[in-house]
Amino acid sequence: MEYELLLVSLLVLFFGLTTTSGCIVERENSCTCDPTMRQVSCTRLGDSVDDVLPHLIPDETWQLVMKRVWVDDAVELRPHNFVTLKQLRWLDFSYNRISVIHPETFSDMRSLYFVNLSHNRLRLLESNAFNGNLPDLLSLDLSYNRLLLLTERNFKAVKNLKFLDLRNNPILFISGEAFWGLSQLERLKLSSANFTKFPAEPLSSLLNLRMLEMRDMPFIKSIPDHAFSFNSRLESLVLEKLPLSVGGLSVDVFYGLESLRHMTIASCNLTSVPCTSLSNVKHSLESLDLSRNSIQIIYPDDLSGLSDLKNLTLHDTHLQEIKPGSFIKLEKLEALDLSNNRLRTLYQDSFPENLTKLQEIRLTNNVWSCDCSLKWLTESHISLGHDHVTCTDPRSERGKSLKEMRKKLPDTFYKCKSPIITTKEYSEERYVEGDQALLYCDGSGEPLSFSWYFAGTVIPVRGSDLRKNGKELTIRNVQLNDAGEYTCIIRNAGGQKSITVLLHVDAAKHGDMSSNLPPGRGNDGSVKDSGKDCSTGTQNIRREFSRKPGFSSENSFDKTNIATTAILITILGCVTTLGVAGVFLFVGCVWSKRRDAAGQNSRNTQNSAPSVNVNGHCKHEQSKNASKKTMKSIELTDERVVFGGHGIYSKPIQDLDCPKIDRQSNINRKK
The missing domain is CATH 3.80.10.10 (Ribonuclease Inhibitor)
Structure with missing residues (x-):
């Protein structure tokens, strides 16, 4: 055992000596070397990128961290900068001023699995920037750059990529095939992008996506149906600071997300819980965040x-x-x-x-x-x-x-204190099939809330479904299967009281009622699922407000009077038409008589001296004997004379008593 420990110690010592021999000794104030981790970290170097890479970095380096090294001038990365660093596994070039990455810069770096290029000045990615043999590249961080667009060739060569960070890039356009080939991608982060259309097509390529974050996109107003239908493995979805319009979340927007467990829809202008949209993830969702909405x-x-x-x-x-x-x-x-x-x-x-x-x-x-x-x-x-x-x-x-x-x-x-009931605790109402039924309950006490139940299931209440804080329940186009006991629960903090209303529905006597059913009801009166009802109850009830309290089936419209009413309306229409025609005929006669009288008065006027202008029009001028009398002008056309304010008198132009006027004398007079 002691021999094994000694051997390991010698190997570590030998490895450390060989590694440190390549460290940047003359720049030890700016760089550090860790032989055991094969790591080189530098900051604030005065040399250019070509002076440092690869000459001053040991070939055996696994981790290369160059944070804030080139902060003064723009930097371009080229293939020759890494030609000897084929053992690199971890590359961190964040917080520099890198503006260009030339094609195949990282080619044949088979061990590279982490690249951090965040907080740089990248605007466009060369189509082959990440081309080459990069089978182990798992994480790529391009956040906080200035990327404007993503094309179909940007990530085509990194097929095993698991994590892609594109946050805080003002992206204007993402090609539909931008993520083509990233079949293994599991985590994607997007934020501060400026595209106006939700990128549903690019996302459809990410079949293995598990986590998606989309934040701060000021021009995304809506998310279409089936936007994530190809991301069936998605487990976490974050939508934040998307200024969605009313109805911006469509009914089937989350269709296909069978594995979704965590969802955030924060700061998205929601005014209510999007229950219809959430119905597609109701069997899997474990965490829901709706913060900072209204x-x-x-x-x-x-x-x-x-x-x-x-x-x-x-x-x-x-x-x-x-x-x-x-x-x-x-x-x-x-x-x-x-x-x-x-x-x-x-x-x-x-x-x-x-x-x-x-x-x-x-x-x-x-x-x-x-x-x-x-x-x-x-x-x-x-x-x-x-x-x-x-x-x-x-x-x-x-x-x-x-x-x-x-x-x-x-x-x-x-x-x-417990609420006090102010209506009958038990009552009965009777309506005819097709009528609108009104059920009512009331109580006193503060504060009160009202809930209606049918067959043991709460009747969904939303916004305009009920009147007067839920006291009135209206069932539109009541059907036979709507009959039964309805319970109104009146609650406050002190307790609750209940009121029961028994609803009777009589079958309609005339015609087939199925033609009068509202949209969504079948011939048997059942409600068809439209996909927009948040209710999970077994009994669906149509509600409206068109009835007032006290309206009963006796006051409903009688279909047997349809024919009589139609006849009365027809007769009334005919009488009205004849009356209008008579009025127009009378007005026409009066107007014609006034016209003839005006024409006769004009012909009897002899105090004016008419003159004919060059265009052949005759105008009356005041004579010396009628200087105090104002005459209205008339205009002569080819067939008739129009008197201003005196009606119309027709007469051929040659029959008018206009004196002949010498045209030359008229011209001389004007001069």
């Missing part, structure tokens, strides 16, 4: 399909309310971040009954109303993250931490 309300159907979710982050989303039942399906939830929002309360019935797996809820920087609605939190095992969870209301407890409330629990902490 999601003010969480509804029960928003996250109900994500049964495997373990971590949910809703940090800084302007969140004001979490509806009861919103997290009730998240039985595997372990951590929840609700910090930096505007929440006042958090109901226990928003969560599943079994909370053994939920370990932490971050509640800092909200406007908590410390009353009995938070009592369950003070008595649970759940960690609240930090001690800075403070009360805003009531005033007597303002500024106190929830941790203090756990210890003190004053009587004022339990001030909430």
Whole structure:
């Protein structure tokens, strides 16, 4: 054993001597050598790249780190700089001013597996910059450069590449075949790019991709359907600072992501949880981050399909309310971040009954109303993250931490009262098939929330689905299979009360009702899946607001009166048409008489001396005897005379009593 240790020591000593013999001794203040790791590290050298590479670097070097070596002048890397360094495995040339990498610069470096060229001045990659025999190159970092475009030949030779970092490059264009050949790539990072179209085609070449980050892309307004359909092995997806427009996440945008476990959609202008888009990953997603959006309300159907979710982050989303039942399906939830929002309360019935797996809820920087609605939190095992969870209301407890409330629990902490029902606890409604059914419940107490259930399943509530905070439920085009008991649950922090409404639906007597069904219903009245419903319930209900309280089936439209109504409308139309025609005829007669009278008055006027101009038009001028009387001018055409303001009088031009005028005398007079 001692002999073996001695032999190893001699080999290390010999290796160190042979390695250090090639170190840059005269520049030891700028370079260091590590014989055991075969590593050379330099910084702030005054020599040019051709003076240093490869002459001053030992041929046996495995790791070459040249950070901040050439920071004054632009640098170009050429093949002869590495002609003797064929054993290199790790190459770090970051924080320099490299602007050009010539073709085949790294050719035949068969052991090279890591290259860091970040924080340089690269604008364009030569098509063959990474050509050559590079079978072991696994990681390539080109972040923080100035790359403008990627072509189909940039990465064609590095077929075994696993990690590619392109962050903080103002890329304008990515060729559809830019990543062609990178069949083994597992991690890709893109940020600060300026292309206007989501690069779905280039991504389709990355069949083995496991992690994708896309951040800070100011011109990406939407992501199309099936954008990741070829990336079925993707496990982590980060979309951050993409200014998506309304509907920017299409329904099937995440189609095909069967292995996705972690997703971030942060700072993307979302105004609600994209539940329809998330339905394609509901069986695999374990972590979801929707931070820094503008999601003010969480509804029960928003996250109900994500049964495997373990971590949910809703940090800084302007969140004001979490509806009861919103997290009730998240039985595997372990951590929840609700910090930096505007929440006042958090109901226990928003969560599943079994909370053994939920370990932490971050509640800092909200406007908590410390009353009995938070009592369950003070008595649970759940960690609240930090001690800075403070009360805003009531005033007597303002500024106190929830941790203090756990210890003190004053009587004022339990001030909430159970809601009081103000409508009948049990009622019946009857409608005819095809009508719109209105169900109603109400109660008093603060604050209140309303939820409707049918056949034991919550009816999805979203935005405009219900009126008056959920008190009114309208079923459009009610069908026979909509009949049954509907339960309205009225909740607040003090408890809950229920109201039952029994709905009867009578079969229609006339005609086939299937023609009147709304889009999405079949002939049997069932609802077809349109892919846009976030609900996971078994009973789908059409809801509208066109009915007012008190509207019943007796007031519905009677189809037997259609023929009578049509006849009445026809008669009324005919009478209206005749009346309009009579009015037009009367107006025409009056106008014709006024026209004839105006023409007769004009012919009787003899006080003007008409003159004919060169173009053959006759104008009346005032005579000396009628100097105080203003005459309106007339214009003579080939067939008629038009009197200004006196109607129209037709007469052949040769019949007008216009005196003959000597044209020459007229000219002399003008002179």
